[in-house]
Amino acid sequence: MTATGQPTIDRSALAAEKTATGGPRPGSVSTWARLIKRVYEVDPLCCSQCGGQMKIISFIERHQADVIERILRHCGRWEGPIRTLATARGPPTGGGESLDEPRELQLVLDPEYL
DSSP, X not given: OOTTSOOOOOOHHHXXXXXXXXXXXXXXXXXXXXXXXXXXXXXXXXXXXXOOBOOOOOXXXXXXXXXXXXXXXXHTOOOOOOOOSOOOOOOOOOTTOOSSSOOOOOOOOOGGGO
């Protein structure tokens, strides 16, 4: 019991479990890097030019378009904004064909199966 009357929690089992697994905790950068390496057979934390170990210093999220643009401009890779959504348009007119009238079908026999 603690001084406030609360029971003491034994956390030694948790510490032993963490050291026994030896691996990164779920959701960590190391887990992400290991999955990328397994799928693409490339280590995302290894520099492709010198082979040195890299580390992640920041994450960029979707709503940070201005940050992405500044980084790409700095690297000389900015190609301008990309249009991701087409403009709205109505349904096709059908070129004067009525959907209520039957259309003519033409059957062509395949000589291989004759």
